[in-house]
Amino acid sequence: MVVEAATVRFMQGSEAVAEGAMAAGLRFYAGYPITPSTEIAEILSRRLPRVGGVFIQMEDEIGSLAAVIGASIAGLKAATATSGPGFSLMQENLGFAVAAEIPCVLVNVQRAGPSTGQPTAPAQGDVMQARWGTHGDHPIVVLTASTVRECFDQTVRSFNLSERYRTPVILLLDEVVAHMRERTVIPAPEDIYVLERPQPAVPPEWYFPYEETDADVPPLASFGEGYRYHVTGLFHDRAGYPTLRQDEINPWFERLFRKIELNVDEIVQTQGEMLEDARTVIVAYGSTARAARQAMKEARAKGRRVGLLKLLTLWPFPEEQIERATRTARRFLVPEMNRGQVRLEVERVVKGRADVVGVHRYDGTVITPTQILQALEAH
Amino acid sequence: MTMQTLPPIHEYLRSHKKFPHVWCAGCGAGNVLGSIIRAVGHLGLDRDEVAMVSGIGCSGRMPVYADFNTLHTTHGRALAFATGIKLAKPNMQVLVVMGDGDALAIGGNHFIHAARRNVDLTAIVVNNGIYGLTGGQVSPTTPMGAYATTATYGQIERPFDIAKIADAAGASFVARGTVYHILELEKLIEQAIVKRGFSVVEVISQCHTAYGRLNMMPTAVEMLKWQRDNTISVAAVAAGKSAEGKITRGVLVDRELPEFTDVYFNQVVARAQELTGRAER
CATH class of the missing domain: 3.40.50.970 (Thiamin diphosphate (ThDP)-binding fold, Pyr/PP domains)
Incomplete structure (x- = not known):
C-alpha cells in the first residue's frame, strides 16, 4: 500500500x-x-x-x-x-x-x-x-x-x-x-518530518569520524563511499583508532554524553493535562497512561485536583517536567506494570518535596482506572 | 617476487598511522595479514570497495592496520555485522577475519548460519588453537592432550575440524593453509575472495607465547616446523602420498551454490515489486 x-x-x-x-x-x-x-x-x-x-x-x-x-x-x-x-x-x-x-x-x-x-x-x-x-x-x-x-x-x-x-x-x-x-x-x-543522515562536507583525507564538532555530532560517512576509516568498540581517538591516551579518551567520553544532555529539550517529550492546579500529579507512560487518563477524568468529575503527566521519552528522564509539576503538586502517583522503576526516578527528582506513591502490578495484568482511583482515595 | 610484493603493502596498509602492531614477535597474525594484503593487491581491488571486519582477540586487531573500510566488532559477531554490510552494499568485497575461539566458540552459531545462507563473504579463520590475547586458555580447536592455562592436566575435549563444519554447513568454498606455506596461503585467500558465496580459509597459525611454551614448542620457529611436518597438500595426496596422521592443505570444497544477495535481490525483491505493481494496477 x-x-x-x-x-x-x-x-x-x-x-x-x-x-x-x-x-x-x-x-x-x-x-x-x-x-x-x-x-x-x-x-x-x-x-x-x-x-x-x-x-x-x-x-x-x-x-x-x-x-x-x-x-x-x-x-x-x-x-x-x-x-x-x-x-x-x-x-x-x-x-x-x-x-x-x-x-x-x-x-x-x-x-x-x-x-x-x-x-x-x-x-x-x-x-x-x-x-x-x-x-x-x-x-x-x-x-x-x-x-x-x-x-x-x-x-x-x-x-x-x-x-x-x-x-x-x-x-x-x-x-x-x-x-x-x-x-x-x-x-x-x-x-512527516524525516531527517536524512548528515554526510561529511570534507574530502576523505580531512575526515575524522569521531572529531569534536560544534554540535558534538560528527557526520558519519558510509562504508564504500571513499571515506575509509576504522570503527571499533575499543576506546578510540578522533580517527576511530584504538587509544589508551587519557587526553583522547576523556574528550570523546564527555562528548558522548554531552551530545545527548545538551539536547534534552529536543529529545524529551511529555504531555501534560490538567496540571495547572493539580495537587496530585499522575506520572504514567505506555498503556498505563490510558488508564491514568481515565482515572484523572473521573477524579476531576468528583472535584479532585488531579493532573496527568504522560511521558513520551523515558531516557533521558524528563527531570525538568517533573520539577515543574512540583510547584503545585503535593503528591505524585506513579502507576506502572513493574515494582516502581519510574517511581524511583520521580522520587529522585522530587527530593522529598512531595509524596511519591506507586501503583504497581507485575502479574501480567493491566492496571485499571479503578486501581488508580483507589490509590488516589487511599493516600 | 620480493620486489613485486612491496607495492601492495604500501597501497593497502595504514603504514604511516598504525604501526608498530600489537602482536608478539613471531605471531602468525601478521603473516596472515600480509597474505590477505598480497591477495587483494594481486586482484587489484579498489580499497574503497573492500571492507574488513573482525571480532575480538589477537585476530580482531588486524583491520586497524589495513587501509580498507574497517570494522572491529564484538566477540564472535563479525560475520553477523558483515552480513549487514554485504546486504547494504552488495558490490563490496567483505573480508572477515576471526580467531578459532571467536569463530567457533562464541561465534559458532553465526558461523554455521553464514555458511548455510551462503552470503558472499570471505571468512579467514586464524586457527592457533588457543585464546592468545587472554593468556592461553583452551579453545574449541585445542588438540586433545594439549596443555593450556585452563587445561593444566591436558585438554580432554575433542577439537572442532573447522573445514568440515564449514563444508557441512553449506559453504561454497573451503580451504586450509598454514602460515609456514605462506605463498600457498596467499593463493588460497585469493581464490576465496574471487569465489562468489560463503568462502572459508582456515589458516593454521602459531602462538608460541601462549600455546607453544606450554606444549614443548617455545619458539615460533619450532611451531612453524610443526606446521611443515604435520600437514600435506591435497595435491600430494592426490598423487598417491599417504595423509596418515597429517592435516590436509589446499582447496577442500569448491562448488556452485546460489548466493544469498543474488537470490535476495534478483528473486525476492523482483517478485515483491512485480506483485506490488500488479496490485496497484
Whole structure:
C-alpha cells in the first residue's frame, strides 16, 4: 500500500511501528521471532522488498542487532524489534552502537518477565534495563507510546533522533499498545518530518569520524563511499583508532554524553493535562497512561485536583517536567506494570518535596482506572 | 617476487598511522595479514570497495592496520555485522577475519548460519588453537592432550575440524593453509575472495607465547616446523602420498551454490515489486 494523503485506518500498534519505520526511510531490518513483537517483522518482511530494502531473519537477536549495525555503517536506515529475552541478548551490541556512535532503532515490546516470563502478557519491567542494560557508563535515548498513532510518530522520531545524534534509540512499548487496535490517522508523507543522515562536507583525507564538532555530532560517512576509516568498540581517538591516551579518551567520553544532555529539550517529550492546579500529579507512560487518563477524568468529575503527566521519552528522564509539576503538586502517583522503576526516578527528582506513591502490578495484568482511583482515595 | 610484493603493502596498509602492531614477535597474525594484503593487491581491488571486519582477540586487531573500510566488532559477531554490510552494499568485497575461539566458540552459531545462507563473504579463520590475547586458555580447536592455562592436566575435549563444519554447513568454498606455506596461503585467500558465496580459509597459525611454551614448542620457529611436518597438500595426496596422521592443505570444497544477495535481490525483491505493481494496477 502506498500512502499518498492522510489516511484513516483501524490498525494495530505493531502495524503503526512498521508503517512509521517505512515512512522514516527504513531500508534494512534484521530480527528474530519473539512474542509479542513478531508482527513488526512479519509486516516488514512484506514491505521492505517492495522498495528494494532488505529483510533478513537472523539466527538470534545477537546477530540481528549486529547485522543492523553493519547495514547502518554501510549507509542504510536500519532497525530491529524484539521483546524481553531478545532485548537481553541485544545488550552487548547495543553498547557497541553507543560507543561506535552508529544510528539504529531497537523496538522492545515489553512482556512480563524476568526470564521467559509471560510471553503474551503486558509489563513495563524493562525501563531500567533500557537505561543500564549494556555494561559501562553510557548515555541512551528511550522513547515510548501509549496510542497507536503515537507508535507511528514515535517510530519516525526514533529514526530522526538516532540519525541526528548518531546513537541507538530504543522504542519501549508494551504488549497492550503493540497488539491493541484503534482508529488511527496516518499523516500524509509531506507532513512527516524525516531527517536524512548528515554526510561529511570534507574530502576523505580531512575526515575524522569521531572529531569534536560544534554540535558534538560528527557526520558519519558510509562504508564504500571513499571515506575509509576504522570503527571499533575499543576506546578510540578522533580517527576511530584504538587509544589508551587519557587526553583522547576523556574528550570523546564527555562528548558522548554531552551530545545527548545538551539536547534534552529536543529529545524529551511529555504531555501534560490538567496540571495547572493539580495537587496530585499522575506520572504514567505506555498503556498505563490510558488508564491514568481515565482515572484523572473521573477524579476531576468528583472535584479532585488531579493532573496527568504522560511521558513520551523515558531516557533521558524528563527531570525538568517533573520539577515543574512540583510547584503545585503535593503528591505524585506513579502507576506502572513493574515494582516502581519510574517511581524511583520521580522520587529522585522530587527530593522529598512531595509524596511519591506507586501503583504497581507485575502479574501480567493491566492496571485499571479503578486501581488508580483507589490509590488516589487511599493516600 | 620480493620486489613485486612491496607495492601492495604500501597501497593497502595504514603504514604511516598504525604501526608498530600489537602482536608478539613471531605471531602468525601478521603473516596472515600480509597474505590477505598480497591477495587483494594481486586482484587489484579498489580499497574503497573492500571492507574488513573482525571480532575480538589477537585476530580482531588486524583491520586497524589495513587501509580498507574497517570494522572491529564484538566477540564472535563479525560475520553477523558483515552480513549487514554485504546486504547494504552488495558490490563490496567483505573480508572477515576471526580467531578459532571467536569463530567457533562464541561465534559458532553465526558461523554455521553464514555458511548455510551462503552470503558472499570471505571468512579467514586464524586457527592457533588457543585464546592468545587472554593468556592461553583452551579453545574449541585445542588438540586433545594439549596443555593450556585452563587445561593444566591436558585438554580432554575433542577439537572442532573447522573445514568440515564449514563444508557441512553449506559453504561454497573451503580451504586450509598454514602460515609456514605462506605463498600457498596467499593463493588460497585469493581464490576465496574471487569465489562468489560463503568462502572459508582456515589458516593454521602459531602462538608460541601462549600455546607453544606450554606444549614443548617455545619458539615460533619450532611451531612453524610443526606446521611443515604435520600437514600435506591435497595435491600430494592426490598423487598417491599417504595423509596418515597429517592435516590436509589446499582447496577442500569448491562448488556452485546460489548466493544469498543474488537470490535476495534478483528473486525476492523482483517478485515483491512485480506483485506490488500488479496490485496497484
